[in-house]
Amino acid sequence: MLILSPLVVRANEQEVNPTFSLYILAYQRYERCPGYSLYIYSQLEELGIDILDYDSADFSEIAVRTWDYPLIEYDYIPSYEQGGFDICILQSQWNLDWNPLGRFSSCCYPLHRRNFCQFGNLTFISALSQYEHSRDYADFDNYLSTLQNILFEELPAISIYYKSDIFLLNKNISSFDTFLFSQNQFNPETWEDSFDDELIYIHPFNETGTEQYLGVPNNFIFPISYIDGKWIKSVYGSLFKRDPISHEYIPxxxxxxxxxxxxxxxxxxxxxxxKFSNGDNLTAEDVKYTYDLLKTPALQLTVYSNPYSSMIDNVTVVDSNTLVFELEHPFANVLDPHTSLIINSSFELLNFGIIEKSLVEPLVSIYGYDIFRQQPYSTNISNELLTSCGPYRISEFNLENLTYELVPNEYWFGDEPNINRIQIKHVAGKDGGYIAVQNGFADVADKNYFFHPLDVGGQAKTSIVSALKTEDWYINMLHPYLGKGELTPVGTPEAAKYIRKAISHVLNRTLIVQVCNDYVSVPAITTQPYDSIGFDQGLEP
Structure with missing residues (x-):
């Protein structure tokens, strides 16, 4: 007996003669459930669109048809039958400051081909230019709203759902922003526990080996280990940080x-x-020294591993409390022309943890830059690289059992934190993580346990947060039916737009989320994630 997923139940059984045919190209990991591709076949068939093949491919196979299309036989990305694509289903990872530069910017095609859907709407390009050169957060929302409305109307990408993650929290925990925590942009000094003044965070990663210790290369700038990101923002103070309410950057x-x-x-x-956690005063020289390290060749921070290093030309100290950053490009949302890597906001340049020059510079002169690859509390560096000016300091680091402990920094300039001890521990397996929170052994269990929303009981509660990922159907905007529309009966781009709208209309996003995605994700509206800065709440699916 053949059992079909609820996704493939037809609204009616009347056969529809196809008007035209196309190919679906999809990353093979995005087959959400056995019925997903069958559902696509059935829904598009009702519109008179015949799917010749649902090509489930890996990234290398997709790349040569999209962003890495060789531009030899054609000077644009053609249809699937000609070596390009018709519709490509991909997941997109965005940042908290959503930035459509690159993905939809016409200047990126064909040189970099990030705009592989070949969207060339002139109104969009004009609005994108205004957004790109804006230097004021107050203007961002207006520009982003315009961009979202154009994407919503023109549909160069049909967004299906926004992916979400699940944390498990003890019911005693409050003021714990799991969204900012997942982005490593959190404010631990605001956390509260109504039961006691300690917080235990657990994760499933068994990160052992020489490359996964706490002091990974350049750990004070970029966390390489996922778990490192969970303590770095607690220990290292930065010039700017995310506001816990608006999520925008503030001094x-x-x-x-x-x-x-x-x-x-x-x-x-x-x-x-x-003051630093040892009581020494922070000066402009410490900030300059930290940022100069970004551009130090010996650290091997290339523009690819650290695109920000190419954005700062020079840092000049004016006096002990004042310094000037000289940038390679104007302070705004920018696309690095050297790498085509997107810098979402110039405020990100000012979001690195600061280290103390008088402690670190002598160590570099004695042991060289290899100290940034050494484990904290080792013979050469002790804890000097961990000395900074965040609300907490590390009091224990145990590599064997993967336990890190943080206590308040007594010299921190802000109000005394509510939590007097934070522990980061490894607990293996989803069941282990669930039991730990349910029984009160742990307060927060990481999203990477992949809990189900119904995993609630005892002292546990779920917190569902945006993963800043979207699943999108990218449309080839030069396709004769879907894009340019020359083969439609009317023969216009406007006719092609209404075909895209019809496709978007027949896709039941709520059903896809419920059946294929464990009731976690949210039906999507545009490619901008719902929790990102400037999301337009007025648009409806």
Missing amino acids: YLAQDFTISSNGYNITINLRSDI
């Missing part, structure tokens, strides 16, 4: 800042009450 170690009229210089005044 942190910086008192205030000004941007030059041409956007190339940022003058920053530091707070006068900042």
